[in-house]
Amino acid sequence: MTGHATIAESLREEGYRLTPQRMMILAIIYDSEGHLSAEEIHQRVRQQYPFVDISTVYRTLNLLKKLRFITETDLGDECVRYELVDKGRHHHLICRQCGASFALEHELLAPLAPRLLEKYGFAADLDHFAIFGLCQQCRPEGPALAAKKGQQHGDA
Amino acid sequence: MTGHATIAESLREEGYRLTPQRMMILAIIYDSEGHLSAEEIHQRVRQQYPFVDISTVYRTLNLLKKLRFITETDLGDECVRYELVDKGRHHHLICRQCGASFALEHELLAPLAPRLLEKYGFAADLDHFAIFGLCQQCRPEGPALAAKKGQQHGDA
DNA sequence: GAGGTAATTGCAACTTCTTGCACAAATGAC
DNA sequence: GTCATTTGTGCAAGAAGTTGCAATTACCTC
Structure with missing residues:
Protein backbone atom coordinates (compact mmCIF):
# COMPACT_ATOMS: atom_id res chain seq x y z
CA MET A 1 0.00 0.00 0.00
CA THR A 2 1.50 3.31 -1.02
CA GLY A 3 1.74 6.22 1.38
CA HIS A 4 -1.35 8.13 0.50
CA ALA A 5 -3.39 4.92 0.48
CA THR A 6 -2.36 4.37 4.10
CA ILE A 7 -3.83 7.72 5.04
CA ALA A 8 -6.90 6.95 2.96
CA GLU A 9 -7.38 3.74 4.90
CA SER A 10 -7.09 5.64 8.18
CA LEU A 11 -9.74 8.02 6.91
CA ARG A 12 -12.07 5.12 6.32
CA GLU A 13 -11.34 3.64 9.72
CA GLU A 14 -12.41 6.95 11.22
CA GLY A 15 -15.74 6.54 9.46
CA TYR A 16 -15.17 8.86 6.51
CA ARG A 17 -15.89 7.76 2.97
CA LEU A 18 -13.20 7.26 0.40
CA THR A 19 -14.27 9.27 -2.59
CA PRO A 20 -12.19 9.67 -5.75
CA GLN A 21 -11.89 13.38 -4.96
CA ARG A 22 -10.36 12.69 -1.55
CA MET A 23 -8.05 10.05 -2.96
CA MET A 24 -6.80 12.40 -5.62
CA ILE A 25 -6.25 15.29 -3.28
CA LEU A 26 -4.36 12.99 -0.90
CA ALA A 27 -2.25 11.60 -3.75
CA ILE A 28 -1.40 15.10 -4.97
CA ILE A 29 -0.29 16.28 -1.56
CA TYR A 30 1.61 13.06 -1.04
CA ASP A 31 3.44 13.25 -4.35
CA SER A 32 4.30 16.92 -4.11
CA GLU A 33 7.68 17.86 -2.75
CA GLY A 34 6.96 21.26 -1.31
CA HIS A 35 4.00 23.15 0.07
CA LEU A 36 0.91 23.43 -2.07
CA SER A 37 -1.76 26.09 -2.02
CA ALA A 38 -5.43 25.18 -2.29
CA GLU A 39 -5.53 26.67 -5.78
CA GLU A 40 -2.56 24.60 -6.93
CA ILE A 41 -4.17 21.44 -5.58
CA HIS A 42 -7.40 22.34 -7.31
CA GLN A 43 -5.67 22.83 -10.65
CA ARG A 44 -3.84 19.51 -10.42
CA VAL A 45 -7.04 17.71 -9.46
CA ARG A 46 -8.83 19.23 -12.45
CA GLN A 47 -6.23 17.85 -14.81
CA GLN A 48 -7.75 14.45 -14.03
CA TYR A 49 -11.31 15.28 -12.95
CA PRO A 50 -12.25 18.61 -14.54
CA PHE A 51 -15.51 18.92 -12.62
CA VAL A 52 -14.13 18.91 -9.09
CA ASP A 53 -15.09 22.10 -7.33
CA ILE A 54 -12.75 24.28 -5.30
CA SER A 55 -15.13 23.97 -2.34
CA THR A 56 -14.52 20.23 -2.31
CA VAL A 57 -10.80 20.91 -2.19
CA TYR A 58 -11.22 23.24 0.77
CA ARG A 59 -13.54 20.85 2.55
CA THR A 60 -11.12 17.97 2.07
CA LEU A 61 -8.16 20.06 3.22
CA ASN A 62 -10.08 21.09 6.32
CA LEU A 63 -10.93 17.48 7.06
CA LEU A 64 -7.33 16.33 6.64
CA LYS A 65 -6.21 19.24 8.79
CA LYS A 66 -8.71 18.39 11.50
CA LEU A 67 -7.49 14.79 11.54
CA ARG A 68 -3.90 16.09 11.54
CA PHE A 69 -2.79 14.33 8.38
CA ILE A 70 -1.74 17.66 6.89
CA THR A 71 -0.62 21.03 8.23
CA GLU A 72 -1.79 24.43 7.11
CA THR A 73 0.83 27.16 7.27
CA ASP A 74 0.61 30.82 6.39
CA LEU A 75 3.99 31.50 4.80
CA GLY A 76 3.55 35.24 4.54
CA ASP A 77 1.19 37.35 2.52
CA GLU A 78 -1.29 35.51 0.30
CA CYS A 79 0.28 32.11 0.79
CA VAL A 80 -1.56 29.53 2.87
CA ARG A 81 0.04 26.20 2.11
CA TYR A 82 -0.64 22.58 2.91
CA GLU A 83 1.70 19.70 3.53
CA LEU A 84 1.67 16.18 4.96
CA VAL A 85 2.49 16.11 8.67
CA ASP A 86 4.65 13.01 8.57
CA LYS A 87 6.87 14.16 5.76
CA MET B 1 0.43 62.85 25.68
CA THR B 2 -1.77 59.82 26.07
CA GLY B 3 -0.68 56.41 24.88
CA HIS B 4 -2.27 56.30 21.52
CA ALA B 5 -1.10 59.82 20.75
CA THR B 6 2.48 58.64 21.28
CA ILE B 7 2.02 56.01 18.61
CA ALA B 8 0.30 58.54 16.39
CA GLU B 9 3.32 60.82 16.73
CA SER B 10 5.61 57.94 15.78
CA LEU B 11 3.44 57.34 12.74
CA ARG B 12 3.95 60.94 11.69
CA GLU B 13 7.68 60.75 12.28
CA GLU B 14 7.76 57.82 9.90
CA GLY B 15 6.21 60.02 7.25
CA TYR B 16 2.62 58.85 7.50
CA ARG B 17 -0.27 61.27 7.82
CA LEU B 18 -2.38 61.56 10.92
CA THR B 19 -5.94 61.30 9.72
CA PRO B 20 -8.94 61.25 12.03
CA GLN B 21 -9.62 57.69 10.90
CA ARG B 22 -6.17 56.52 11.98
CA MET B 23 -6.38 58.40 15.27
CA MET B 24 -9.71 56.84 16.06
CA ILE B 25 -8.64 53.33 15.20
CA LEU B 26 -5.52 53.75 17.33
CA ALA B 27 -7.54 55.13 20.24
CA ILE B 28 -10.00 52.24 20.04
CA ILE B 29 -7.25 49.63 20.08
CA TYR B 30 -5.49 51.48 22.86
CA ASP B 31 -8.57 51.76 25.06
CA SER B 32 -9.70 48.19 24.56
CA GLU B 33 -8.67 45.63 27.09
CA GLY B 34 -8.66 42.50 25.00
CA HIS B 35 -8.20 41.53 21.39
CA LEU B 36 -10.41 43.18 18.80
CA SER B 37 -11.49 41.90 15.44
CA ALA B 38 -11.50 44.17 12.39
CA GLU B 39 -15.28 44.15 12.39
CA GLU B 40 -15.46 45.20 16.04
CA ILE B 41 -13.05 48.05 15.39
CA HIS B 42 -15.08 49.10 12.38
CA GLN B 43 -18.30 49.18 14.38
CA ARG B 44 -16.77 51.25 17.16
CA VAL B 45 -15.28 53.69 14.65
CA ARG B 46 -18.66 54.11 12.99
CA GLN B 47 -20.25 55.12 16.27
CA GLN B 48 -18.26 58.33 15.89
CA TYR B 49 -17.69 58.62 12.13
CA PRO B 50 -20.45 56.67 10.41
CA PHE B 51 -18.87 56.96 6.95
CA VAL B 52 -15.58 55.21 7.64
CA ASP B 53 -15.22 52.23 5.34
CA ILE B 54 -14.14 48.76 6.42
CA SER B 55 -11.34 48.91 3.84
CA THR B 56 -9.87 51.91 5.68
CA VAL B 57 -9.91 49.86 8.87
CA TYR B 58 -8.10 46.98 7.18
CA ARG B 59 -5.59 49.32 5.54
CA THR B 60 -4.86 51.02 8.86
CA LEU B 61 -4.53 47.72 10.69
CA ASN B 62 -2.13 46.48 8.03
CA LEU B 63 -0.09 49.66 8.33
CA LEU B 64 0.07 49.41 12.14
CA LYS B 65 0.98 45.77 11.80
CA LYS B 66 3.73 46.51 9.30
CA LEU B 67 5.18 49.12 11.66
CA ARG B 68 4.79 46.64 14.52
CA PHE B 69 2.59 48.81 16.72
CA ILE B 70 -0.02 46.08 16.78
CA THR B 71 -0.04 42.30 16.41
CA GLU B 72 -2.42 40.22 14.38
CA THR B 73 -3.23 36.82 15.85
CA ASP B 74 -5.44 34.06 14.57
CA LEU B 75 -7.06 32.73 17.73
CA GLY B 76 -8.75 29.77 16.12
CA ASP B 77 -11.47 29.54 13.56
CA GLU B 78 -12.92 32.81 12.30
CA CYS B 79 -11.09 34.96 14.80
CA VAL B 80 -8.27 37.20 13.59
CA ARG B 81 -7.65 39.70 16.32
CA TYR B 82 -5.56 42.79 16.82
CA GLU B 83 -3.81 44.18 19.87
CA LEU B 84 -1.14 46.72 20.79
CA VAL B 85 2.35 45.22 20.91
CA ASP B 86 3.56 47.10 23.96
CA LYS B 87 0.61 46.21 26.15
C1' DG C 1 -4.09 81.65 6.36
C1' DA C 2 -3.88 80.14 1.22
C1' DG C 3 -2.18 77.02 -2.21
C1' DG C 4 0.19 72.94 -4.07
C1' DT C 5 1.24 68.13 -3.73
C1' DA C 6 1.05 63.56 -2.69
C1' DA C 7 -0.89 60.35 0.67
C1' DT C 8 -5.30 58.66 2.12
C1' DT C 9 -10.11 57.69 1.83
C1' DG C 10 -14.63 55.85 0.20
C1' DC C 11 -16.67 53.30 -3.11
C1' DA C 12 -17.22 49.43 -5.94
C1' DA C 13 -15.42 45.52 -8.01
C1' DC C 14 -12.80 41.64 -7.11
C1' DT C 15 -10.43 37.52 -4.86
C1' DT C 16 -10.44 33.95 -1.51
C1' DC C 17 -12.67 30.97 1.29
C1' DT C 18 -17.22 29.21 3.45
C1' DT C 19 -21.95 27.57 3.62
C1' DG C 20 -26.80 25.92 2.33
C1' DC C 21 -29.09 22.89 -0.35
C1' DA C 22 -30.50 19.45 -3.69
C1' DC C 23 -28.62 15.63 -6.02
C1' DA C 24 -25.09 11.95 -6.42
C1' DA C 25 -22.61 8.13 -4.75
C1' DA C 26 -19.94 5.30 -1.03
C1' DT C 27 -20.98 1.99 2.27
C1' DG C 28 -23.37 -1.78 4.62
C1' DA C 29 -27.26 -5.22 4.73
C1' DC C 30 -29.55 -8.51 2.20
C1' DG D 1 -25.91 -7.42 -7.59
C1' DT D 2 -29.78 -4.46 -5.49
C1' DC D 3 -31.56 -1.39 -2.10
C1' DA D 4 -31.54 1.92 1.73
C1' DT D 5 -29.07 5.12 4.36
C1' DT D 6 -26.34 8.87 5.12
C1' DT D 7 -22.21 11.25 3.76
C1' DG D 8 -20.09 13.94 0.27
C1' DT D 9 -20.21 16.81 -3.93
C1' DG D 10 -21.28 20.59 -7.16
C1' DC D 11 -23.37 24.71 -7.62
C1' DA D 12 -24.55 29.18 -6.33
C1' DA D 13 -24.83 32.61 -2.92
C1' DG D 14 -22.50 34.69 0.98
C1' DA D 15 -18.78 36.39 4.19
C1' DA D 16 -14.14 38.24 4.81
C1' DG D 17 -10.57 40.72 3.16
C1' DT D 18 -8.09 43.27 -0.92
C1' DT D 19 -7.40 46.49 -4.69
C1' DG D 20 -8.04 50.18 -8.42
C1' DC D 21 -9.42 54.62 -8.95
C1' DA D 22 -11.30 59.24 -8.55
C1' DA D 23 -12.10 62.59 -5.03
C1' DT D 24 -10.66 64.32 -0.63
C1' DT D 25 -7.54 66.14 2.70
C1' DA D 26 -3.20 66.34 5.72
C1' DC D 27 0.93 68.53 5.52
C1' DC D 28 4.54 71.63 3.85
C1' DT D 29 5.91 76.14 1.94
C1' DC D 30 5.18 80.63 1.53
Whole structure:
Protein backbone atom coordinates (compact mmCIF):
# COMPACT_ATOMS: atom_id res chain seq x y z
CA MET A 1 0.00 0.00 0.00
CA THR A 2 1.50 3.31 -1.02
CA GLY A 3 1.74 6.22 1.38
CA HIS A 4 -1.35 8.13 0.50
CA ALA A 5 -3.39 4.92 0.48
CA THR A 6 -2.36 4.37 4.10
CA ILE A 7 -3.83 7.72 5.04
CA ALA A 8 -6.90 6.95 2.96
CA GLU A 9 -7.38 3.74 4.90
CA SER A 10 -7.09 5.64 8.18
CA LEU A 11 -9.74 8.02 6.91
CA ARG A 12 -12.07 5.12 6.32
CA GLU A 13 -11.34 3.64 9.72
CA GLU A 14 -12.41 6.95 11.22
CA GLY A 15 -15.74 6.54 9.46
CA TYR A 16 -15.17 8.86 6.51
CA ARG A 17 -15.89 7.76 2.97
CA LEU A 18 -13.20 7.26 0.40
CA THR A 19 -14.27 9.27 -2.59
CA PRO A 20 -12.19 9.67 -5.75
CA GLN A 21 -11.89 13.38 -4.96
CA ARG A 22 -10.36 12.69 -1.55
CA MET A 23 -8.05 10.05 -2.96
CA MET A 24 -6.80 12.40 -5.62
CA ILE A 25 -6.25 15.29 -3.28
CA LEU A 26 -4.36 12.99 -0.90
CA ALA A 27 -2.25 11.60 -3.75
CA ILE A 28 -1.40 15.10 -4.97
CA ILE A 29 -0.29 16.28 -1.56
CA TYR A 30 1.61 13.06 -1.04
CA ASP A 31 3.44 13.25 -4.35
CA SER A 32 4.30 16.92 -4.11
CA GLU A 33 7.68 17.86 -2.75
CA GLY A 34 6.96 21.26 -1.31
CA HIS A 35 4.00 23.15 0.07
CA LEU A 36 0.91 23.43 -2.07
CA SER A 37 -1.76 26.09 -2.02
CA ALA A 38 -5.43 25.18 -2.29
CA GLU A 39 -5.53 26.67 -5.78
CA GLU A 40 -2.56 24.60 -6.93
CA ILE A 41 -4.17 21.44 -5.58
CA HIS A 42 -7.40 22.34 -7.31
CA GLN A 43 -5.67 22.83 -10.65
CA ARG A 44 -3.84 19.51 -10.42
CA VAL A 45 -7.04 17.71 -9.46
CA ARG A 46 -8.83 19.23 -12.45
CA GLN A 47 -6.23 17.85 -14.81
CA GLN A 48 -7.75 14.45 -14.03
CA TYR A 49 -11.31 15.28 -12.95
CA PRO A 50 -12.25 18.61 -14.54
CA PHE A 51 -15.51 18.92 -12.62
CA VAL A 52 -14.13 18.91 -9.09
CA ASP A 53 -15.09 22.10 -7.33
CA ILE A 54 -12.75 24.28 -5.30
CA SER A 55 -15.13 23.97 -2.34
CA THR A 56 -14.52 20.23 -2.31
CA VAL A 57 -10.80 20.91 -2.19
CA TYR A 58 -11.22 23.24 0.77
CA ARG A 59 -13.54 20.85 2.55
CA THR A 60 -11.12 17.97 2.07
CA LEU A 61 -8.16 20.06 3.22
CA ASN A 62 -10.08 21.09 6.32
CA LEU A 63 -10.93 17.48 7.06
CA LEU A 64 -7.33 16.33 6.64
CA LYS A 65 -6.21 19.24 8.79
CA LYS A 66 -8.71 18.39 11.50
CA LEU A 67 -7.49 14.79 11.54
CA ARG A 68 -3.90 16.09 11.54
CA PHE A 69 -2.79 14.33 8.38
CA ILE A 70 -1.74 17.66 6.89
CA THR A 71 -0.62 21.03 8.23
CA GLU A 72 -1.79 24.43 7.11
CA THR A 73 0.83 27.16 7.27
CA ASP A 74 0.61 30.82 6.39
CA LEU A 75 3.99 31.50 4.80
CA GLY A 76 3.55 35.24 4.54
CA ASP A 77 1.19 37.35 2.52
CA GLU A 78 -1.29 35.51 0.30
CA CYS A 79 0.28 32.11 0.79
CA VAL A 80 -1.56 29.53 2.87
CA ARG A 81 0.04 26.20 2.11
CA TYR A 82 -0.64 22.58 2.91
CA GLU A 83 1.70 19.70 3.53
CA LEU A 84 1.67 16.18 4.96
CA VAL A 85 2.49 16.11 8.67
CA ASP A 86 4.65 13.01 8.57
CA LYS A 87 6.87 14.16 5.76
CA GLY A 88 9.20 15.33 8.51
CA ARG A 89 8.54 18.13 10.93
CA HIS A 90 10.06 21.41 9.98
CA HIS A 91 9.34 25.08 10.42
CA HIS A 92 10.00 28.29 8.58
CA LEU A 93 11.75 31.55 9.33
CA ILE A 94 10.26 34.15 7.04
CA CYS A 95 11.72 37.60 6.54
CA ARG A 96 9.04 40.24 6.73
CA GLN A 97 11.19 42.64 4.72
CA CYS A 98 12.34 40.63 1.70
CA GLY A 99 10.04 37.61 2.03
CA ALA A 100 12.90 35.11 2.03
CA SER A 101 12.13 31.81 3.73
CA PHE A 102 14.55 29.63 5.68
CA ALA A 103 14.03 26.12 6.99
CA LEU A 104 14.20 25.60 10.74
CA GLU A 105 14.70 22.07 11.97
CA HIS A 106 12.30 20.77 14.54
CA GLU A 107 14.95 20.28 17.20
CA LEU A 108 15.03 23.95 18.16
CA LEU A 109 11.30 24.06 18.83
CA ALA A 110 10.92 20.54 20.20
CA PRO A 111 11.91 21.33 23.82
CA LEU A 112 8.90 23.60 24.04
CA ALA A 113 6.37 20.75 23.96
CA PRO A 114 7.38 19.00 27.22
CA ARG A 115 7.63 22.34 28.99
CA LEU A 116 4.11 23.32 27.93
CA LEU A 117 2.85 19.90 28.98
CA GLU A 118 4.52 20.09 32.35
CA LYS A 119 3.62 23.67 33.18
CA TYR A 120 0.13 23.94 31.67
CA GLY A 121 -0.93 20.37 30.99
CA PHE A 122 -1.22 21.47 27.38
CA ALA A 123 -0.27 19.07 24.56
CA ALA A 124 0.92 21.48 21.89
CA ASP A 125 0.80 20.66 18.19
CA LEU A 126 4.26 21.83 17.19
CA ASP A 127 3.85 20.58 13.65
CA HIS A 128 4.66 23.38 11.32
CA PHE A 129 5.40 26.87 12.51
CA ALA A 130 6.03 30.02 10.54
CA ILE A 131 8.10 32.53 12.50
CA PHE A 132 8.35 36.01 11.05
CA GLY A 133 11.20 38.43 11.59
CA LEU A 134 14.17 39.96 9.81
CA CYS A 135 16.78 37.89 8.02
CA GLN A 136 20.50 38.58 8.23
CA GLN A 137 20.41 40.60 5.00
CA CYS A 138 17.58 42.82 6.18
CA ARG A 139 18.63 43.48 9.75
CA PRO A 140 19.89 47.07 10.15
CA GLU A 141 22.91 45.73 12.03
CA GLY A 142 23.14 42.98 9.44
CA PRO A 143 26.15 41.53 7.63
CA ALA A 144 27.44 44.80 6.19
CA LEU A 145 27.17 46.45 9.59
CA ALA A 146 24.44 48.95 8.87
CA ALA A 147 26.10 50.09 5.66
CA LYS A 148 22.83 49.62 3.85
CA LYS A 149 20.69 51.06 6.61
CA GLY A 150 17.39 52.36 5.34
CA GLN A 151 17.60 50.35 2.16
CA GLN A 152 15.34 47.45 1.47
CA HIS A 153 16.03 44.67 -0.94
CA GLY A 154 12.42 43.81 -1.33
CA ASP A 155 9.09 44.18 0.37
CA ALA A 156 7.02 41.46 1.95
CA MET B 1 0.43 62.85 25.68
CA THR B 2 -1.77 59.82 26.07
CA GLY B 3 -0.68 56.41 24.88
CA HIS B 4 -2.27 56.30 21.52
CA ALA B 5 -1.10 59.82 20.75
CA THR B 6 2.48 58.64 21.28
CA ILE B 7 2.02 56.01 18.61
CA ALA B 8 0.30 58.54 16.39
CA GLU B 9 3.32 60.82 16.73
CA SER B 10 5.61 57.94 15.78
CA LEU B 11 3.44 57.34 12.74
CA ARG B 12 3.95 60.94 11.69
CA GLU B 13 7.68 60.75 12.28
CA GLU B 14 7.76 57.82 9.90
CA GLY B 15 6.21 60.02 7.25
CA TYR B 16 2.62 58.85 7.50
CA ARG B 17 -0.27 61.27 7.82
CA LEU B 18 -2.38 61.56 10.92
CA THR B 19 -5.94 61.30 9.72
CA PRO B 20 -8.94 61.25 12.03
CA GLN B 21 -9.62 57.69 10.90
CA ARG B 22 -6.17 56.52 11.98
CA MET B 23 -6.38 58.40 15.27
CA MET B 24 -9.71 56.84 16.06
CA ILE B 25 -8.64 53.33 15.20
CA LEU B 26 -5.52 53.75 17.33
CA ALA B 27 -7.54 55.13 20.24
CA ILE B 28 -10.00 52.24 20.04
CA ILE B 29 -7.25 49.63 20.08
CA TYR B 30 -5.49 51.48 22.86
CA ASP B 31 -8.57 51.76 25.06
CA SER B 32 -9.70 48.19 24.56
CA GLU B 33 -8.67 45.63 27.09
CA GLY B 34 -8.66 42.50 25.00
CA HIS B 35 -8.20 41.53 21.39
CA LEU B 36 -10.41 43.18 18.80
CA SER B 37 -11.49 41.90 15.44
CA ALA B 38 -11.50 44.17 12.39
CA GLU B 39 -15.28 44.15 12.39
CA GLU B 40 -15.46 45.20 16.04
CA ILE B 41 -13.05 48.05 15.39
CA HIS B 42 -15.08 49.10 12.38
CA GLN B 43 -18.30 49.18 14.38
CA ARG B 44 -16.77 51.25 17.16
CA VAL B 45 -15.28 53.69 14.65
CA ARG B 46 -18.66 54.11 12.99
CA GLN B 47 -20.25 55.12 16.27
CA GLN B 48 -18.26 58.33 15.89
CA TYR B 49 -17.69 58.62 12.13
CA PRO B 50 -20.45 56.67 10.41
CA PHE B 51 -18.87 56.96 6.95
CA VAL B 52 -15.58 55.21 7.64
CA ASP B 53 -15.22 52.23 5.34
CA ILE B 54 -14.14 48.76 6.42
CA SER B 55 -11.34 48.91 3.84
CA THR B 56 -9.87 51.91 5.68
CA VAL B 57 -9.91 49.86 8.87
CA TYR B 58 -8.10 46.98 7.18
CA ARG B 59 -5.59 49.32 5.54
CA THR B 60 -4.86 51.02 8.86
CA LEU B 61 -4.53 47.72 10.69
CA ASN B 62 -2.13 46.48 8.03
CA LEU B 63 -0.09 49.66 8.33
CA LEU B 64 0.07 49.41 12.14
CA LYS B 65 0.98 45.77 11.80
CA LYS B 66 3.73 46.51 9.30
CA LEU B 67 5.18 49.12 11.66
CA ARG B 68 4.79 46.64 14.52
CA PHE B 69 2.59 48.81 16.72
CA ILE B 70 -0.02 46.08 16.78
CA THR B 71 -0.04 42.30 16.41
CA GLU B 72 -2.42 40.22 14.38
CA THR B 73 -3.23 36.82 15.85
CA ASP B 74 -5.44 34.06 14.57
CA LEU B 75 -7.06 32.73 17.73
CA GLY B 76 -8.75 29.77 16.12
CA ASP B 77 -11.47 29.54 13.56
CA GLU B 78 -12.92 32.81 12.30
CA CYS B 79 -11.09 34.96 14.80
CA VAL B 80 -8.27 37.20 13.59
CA ARG B 81 -7.65 39.70 16.32
CA TYR B 82 -5.56 42.79 16.82
CA GLU B 83 -3.81 44.18 19.87
CA LEU B 84 -1.14 46.72 20.79
CA VAL B 85 2.35 45.22 20.91
CA ASP B 86 3.56 47.10 23.96
CA LYS B 87 0.61 46.21 26.15
CA GLY B 88 2.83 43.38 27.35
CA ARG B 89 3.96 40.42 25.32
CA HIS B 90 1.90 37.35 25.79
CA HIS B 91 0.89 34.33 23.80
CA HIS B 92 -2.00 31.91 23.65
CA LEU B 93 -2.46 28.20 24.03
CA ILE B 94 -5.64 27.28 22.18
CA CYS B 95 -7.34 23.94 22.48
CA ARG B 96 -8.34 22.60 19.10
CA GLN B 97 -10.99 20.42 20.67
CA CYS B 98 -12.94 22.71 22.96
CA GLY B 99 -11.60 26.07 21.79
CA ALA B 100 -10.50 27.16 25.25
CA SER B 101 -7.71 29.72 25.33
CA PHE B 102 -4.96 30.00 27.95
CA ALA B 103 -2.44 32.79 28.37
CA LEU B 104 1.21 31.91 28.04
CA GLU B 105 3.71 34.34 29.47
CA HIS B 106 6.47 35.52 27.19
CA GLU B 107 9.24 34.02 29.33
CA LEU B 108 8.74 30.53 27.99
CA LEU B 109 9.15 31.62 24.40
CA ALA B 110 11.74 34.34 24.96
CA PRO B 111 14.83 32.07 24.95
CA LEU B 112 14.03 31.18 21.37
CA ALA B 113 14.92 34.61 19.99
CA PRO B 114 18.65 34.66 20.91
CA ARG B 115 19.02 31.09 19.69
CA LEU B 116 17.52 31.94 16.31
CA LEU B 117 19.70 35.02 16.09
CA GLU B 118 22.83 33.09 16.95
CA LYS B 119 22.19 30.09 14.76
CA TYR B 120 20.51 31.68 11.74
CA GLY B 121 21.21 35.40 12.05
CA PHE B 122 17.45 35.77 12.10
CA ALA B 123 15.81 38.40 14.31
CA ALA B 124 12.48 36.77 15.11
CA ASP B 125 9.36 38.77 15.98
CA LEU B 126 8.15 36.77 18.94
CA ASP B 127 5.34 39.20 19.65
CA HIS B 128 2.16 37.25 19.88
CA PHE B 129 1.97 33.56 19.17
CA ALA B 130 -1.02 31.27 19.04
CA ILE B 131 -0.09 27.67 19.74
CA PHE B 132 -2.74 25.06 19.07
CA GLY B 133 -3.02 21.73 20.80
CA LEU B 134 -5.10 19.88 23.38
CA CYS B 135 -5.83 21.26 26.82
CA GLN B 136 -5.73 19.17 29.97
CA GLN B 137 -9.49 18.57 29.82
CA CYS B 138 -9.39 17.33 26.25
CA ARG B 139 -6.29 15.16 26.32
CA PRO B 140 -7.21 11.46 26.21
CA GLU B 141 -4.83 10.84 29.10
CA GLY B 142 -6.14 13.99 30.74
CA PRO B 143 -7.07 14.74 34.36
CA ALA B 144 -9.54 11.84 34.75
CA LEU B 145 -6.97 9.39 33.39
CA ALA B 146 -8.65 8.47 30.13
CA ALA B 147 -12.00 7.96 31.86
CA LYS B 148 -13.66 10.17 29.30
CA LYS B 149 -11.72 8.83 26.36
CA GLY B 150 -13.60 9.30 23.14
CA GLN B 151 -15.76 12.03 24.61
CA GLN B 152 -15.45 15.64 23.59
CA HIS B 153 -16.64 18.52 25.70
CA GLY B 154 -16.88 20.83 22.75
CA ASP B 155 -15.68 21.27 19.20
CA ALA B 156 -13.35 23.97 17.92
C1' DG C 1 -4.09 81.65 6.36
C1' DA C 2 -3.88 80.14 1.22
C1' DG C 3 -2.18 77.02 -2.21
C1' DG C 4 0.19 72.94 -4.07
C1' DT C 5 1.24 68.13 -3.73
C1' DA C 6 1.05 63.56 -2.69
C1' DA C 7 -0.89 60.35 0.67
C1' DT C 8 -5.30 58.66 2.12
C1' DT C 9 -10.11 57.69 1.83
C1' DG C 10 -14.63 55.85 0.20
C1' DC C 11 -16.67 53.30 -3.11
C1' DA C 12 -17.22 49.43 -5.94
C1' DA C 13 -15.42 45.52 -8.01
C1' DC C 14 -12.80 41.64 -7.11
C1' DT C 15 -10.43 37.52 -4.86
C1' DT C 16 -10.44 33.95 -1.51
C1' DC C 17 -12.67 30.97 1.29
C1' DT C 18 -17.22 29.21 3.45
C1' DT C 19 -21.95 27.57 3.62
C1' DG C 20 -26.80 25.92 2.33
C1' DC C 21 -29.09 22.89 -0.35
C1' DA C 22 -30.50 19.45 -3.69
C1' DC C 23 -28.62 15.63 -6.02
C1' DA C 24 -25.09 11.95 -6.42
C1' DA C 25 -22.61 8.13 -4.75
C1' DA C 26 -19.94 5.30 -1.03
C1' DT C 27 -20.98 1.99 2.27
C1' DG C 28 -23.37 -1.78 4.62
C1' DA C 29 -27.26 -5.22 4.73
C1' DC C 30 -29.55 -8.51 2.20
C1' DG D 1 -25.91 -7.42 -7.59
C1' DT D 2 -29.78 -4.46 -5.49
C1' DC D 3 -31.56 -1.39 -2.10
C1' DA D 4 -31.54 1.92 1.73
C1' DT D 5 -29.07 5.12 4.36
C1' DT D 6 -26.34 8.87 5.12
C1' DT D 7 -22.21 11.25 3.76
C1' DG D 8 -20.09 13.94 0.27
C1' DT D 9 -20.21 16.81 -3.93
C1' DG D 10 -21.28 20.59 -7.16
C1' DC D 11 -23.37 24.71 -7.62
C1' DA D 12 -24.55 29.18 -6.33
C1' DA D 13 -24.83 32.61 -2.92
C1' DG D 14 -22.50 34.69 0.98
C1' DA D 15 -18.78 36.39 4.19
C1' DA D 16 -14.14 38.24 4.81
C1' DG D 17 -10.57 40.72 3.16
C1' DT D 18 -8.09 43.27 -0.92
C1' DT D 19 -7.40 46.49 -4.69
C1' DG D 20 -8.04 50.18 -8.42
C1' DC D 21 -9.42 54.62 -8.95
C1' DA D 22 -11.30 59.24 -8.55
C1' DA D 23 -12.10 62.59 -5.03
C1' DT D 24 -10.66 64.32 -0.63
C1' DT D 25 -7.54 66.14 2.70
C1' DA D 26 -3.20 66.34 5.72
C1' DC D 27 0.93 68.53 5.52
C1' DC D 28 4.54 71.63 3.85
C1' DT D 29 5.91 76.14 1.94
C1' DC D 30 5.18 80.63 1.53
